Amino acid sequence: MNYSYTPKKGDFIKLSNGDIAIYERIINSRIYCYASLDKDGWLCCYCRYMKAEKYSLIKATTDEKNRLLEALKYRSLAWNENKMSLSELRIYISGAIAHLDLNERKEAFKNAEATLGEMGYFPIDPFNNGLPENASWREHMKADIGLLLSCSIIYMLKGWELSKGCKLELDVATSCGLDVIFEK
Secondary structure, eight states: OSSSOOTTTEEEEEEETTTTEEEEEEEETTTEEEEEOOOTTEEEEEESSSSSGOOEEEOOOOOHHHHHHHHHHHHHHHHHHHOOOOGGGEEEEEEOOOSSSSSHHHHHHHHHHHHHHTTOOOOEOOSSSOOTTSSSSSHHHHHHHHHHHHEEEEEEETTTTGGGHHHHHHHHHHHTTTTTEEEO
């Protein structure tokens, strides 16, 4: 990937194909954006660009930023009428971690993240909660619950029943009205 600068989460960027976007992150060679606006005026929320290496990123101009914000403002009015929001597609991945092989668990979460992304969701992986791995269980749970509450769906990985943390996350999710999907 060719960057003329290094984007940060929330930056307004312009991709080499002309799309203006609000940058979120790169996962598995895909650029994830909170929203993007193409040159024809089509707005996409929680979108991803399949091959990140095909794009170069530059900082969006003020005019480009304002065009995207105006499109979001216009679109969000329609969404409010339909009881939709930008968080509709955010899905939190919940799975047993403590006392298990950490590398195996990271792989399971990455696989779920890729699968859910392919299905059109915007997956939230608690391994990316911003805390160091050696932080306490309680610190991780506080951060993870915050991530969970920013979502509208929780995805329960196989074996979740064996985890105190997963049971807590499921209880919070159902108490707050999040949809629940169980891995098959």
